[in-house]
Amino acid sequence: GLAGVSSNLEPILKPRGWEWTLPLARLAFKLGLVALCSFLGACLTFPGLRLAQTHLDARSMAADKPRTRVLLHLGFVAPVLVVLLWVRPLARDFLLQAPLGKQTVQILSDTSFDTLRLWAIVALSLLRLLGTRHHLQAYLGLAQRWVRRMRREAGRIPAREIQQQISRIYCYVSVVSLQYLGPVILTLHCALLLKTLGHHSWGLYPESPSVSPAAPVAPPRPEGDRDGDVQAVVQEILGLLGCIFTPPFFRGLFSFLTWWVATCQVVTSLFGLYFHQYLAAS
Numbered sequence: 001g002l003a004g005v006s007s008n009l010e011p012i013l014k015p016r017g018w019e020w021t022l023p024l025a026r027l028a029f030k031l032g033l034v035a036l037c038s039f040l041g042a043c044l045t046f047p048g049l050r051l052a053q054t055h056l057d058a059r060s061m062a063a064d065k066p067r068t069r070v071l072l073h074l075g076f077v078a079p080v081l082v083v084l085l086w087v088r089p090l091a092r093d094f095l096l097q098a099p100l101g102k103q104t105v106q107i108l109s110d111t112s113f114d115t116l117r118l119w120a121i122v123a124l125s126l127l128r129l130l131g132t133r134h135h136l137q138a139y140l141g142l143a144q145r146w147v148r149r150m151r152r153e154a155g156r157i158p159a160r161e162i163q164q165q166i167s168r169i170y171c172y173v174s175v176v177s178l179q180y181l182g183p184v185i186l187t188l189h190c191a192l193l194l195k196t197l198g199h200h201s202w203g204l205y206p207e208s209p210s211v212s213p214a215a216p217v218a219p220p221r222p223e224g225d226r227d228g229d230v231q232a233v234v235q236e237i238l239g240l241l242g243c244i245f246t247p248p249f250f251r252g253l254f255s256f257l258t259w260w261v262a263t264c265q266v267v268t269s270l271f272g273l274y275f276h277q278y279l280a281a282s
Contacts, residue, residue, distance in 0.1 A: 020136065027161075029196060033256075036257075037051040037260055040186075040257075040260065040261060040264060041260075041264050043182075044183055044186075044264040044265060044268055045113060045180055045264075045268050047179040047180065047265075047268070048183075048264070048265055048267070048268020048271070048272050049191070049268060049269075049271070049272040049275065049276075050176060050179045050180070050267050050272070051076070051135070051179070051183075051265075051268075051269050051272065052270075052271075052272025052273045052276055053139075053272065053276050054135040054136075054138045054139050054176075054180070055072060055076050055135070055138075055273075056133075056273070056276055056277070057138035057139070057141055057142075058072055058134045058135055058137070058138035058264065059072055059073075061134075061137070061138055061141060062134065065152055068134060071127075071130060071131055071134070072131055072134060074127055075127050075128045075130070075155075076269065078124040078125075078128050078228060079125055079187075079263075079265040079266045079269070080262075080266050081120070081124060082120070082121060082258070082259075082262035083259065083263055083266055084263045085117050085120060085121075086117075086255070086258070086259040086262075088115065091113075091117075092113055094141075095107045095108045095113055095116075096108060096109075096110065096113060107238070111200075111201065112203065114200050115200065115201055115202060115203040118191055118194070118195050118202065119126075119179050119202070119203075121187060121188065121191040121258070122188065122191065125184050125187060125188045125191075126163075128184045129181075129184060132177075132180060132181065135180055136173065136176065136177060136180070139173070140169065140170070140173070142169055143165070143166045143169045143170070146165050146166070146169070147162060147165075147166070150162060150165070151176040155222060161170065183261065183264075183265050186261055187261050187262060190254050190257045190258040190261060191254075191258055192251070193250070193254045194251065194254035194255060194258060197250035197251075197254065198247050198248075198250045198251035198254060198255075199247040199251075200251075220266040
């Protein structure tokens with residue numbers, strides 16, 4: 001994506017004598033992408049820790065419900081499956097050139113593989129949504145655990161303090177819901193933007209071939225026509241943006257963001273499991 005943007009910028013900047021700004025544009029884009037990834041990673045840290053806690057509690061509450069436990073486990077490993085779809089040797093290379101003895105067989109085409117990834121993200125997001133009620137119920141179960149812990153403490157605890165602790169948990173349900181649903185919605189939105197701006201297809205109808213826009217050429221305009229000058233400048237700017245931000249650029253950008261959001265969920269949730277099982281228990 002970035003290489004395509006650089007190749008599209010070069011014929012636009014050279015006639016204007018601005019070719020020296022091309023390395024600066026690349027550096028600015030990379031720094032902006034690093035800042036965006038850092039912000040997303042920071043925003044997804046605490047939701048991952050909360051997901052690990054509610055997953056452990058929901059799993060213990062569904063000890064006698066094997067179907068619910070399977071749903072919880074599948075929902076927890078859903079980001080791992082998304083990450084694996086972006087590992088080229090495990091997904092794209094295997095499905096496009098599957099080894100069969102001494103020969104290679106092409107199971108899917110490149111377009112079909114992109115469609116498969118989009119449908120997989122939608123299916124895994126729906127799978128996570130099915131476990132919302134169990135995770136929220138596991139969070140509400142913290143009130144009962146707090147009451148049991150207070151009863152084991154020495155001394156007399158006022159009933160008002162117990163009510164405040166319980167009401168604090170119920171007032172925080174909306175925040176916990178956002179922490180659980182936020183990463184799912186963010187992943188789904190990245191996938192939908194990848195499909196729309198990257199000109200992918202759902203596979204339900206033939207994909208129309210994408211044509212790269214040509215570099216805009218400003219038409220001649222009469223002198224003294226200010227309205228025409230403004231309109232021509234606006235059209236030229238829009239044409240330049242259309243030449244720079246092409247479908248291959250959006251494919252590379254939103255493919256990376258989809259992979260990054262899923263990777264952040266995997267890392268933070270696995271660390272949350274380790275924290276709640278070993279560090280918090282000690």
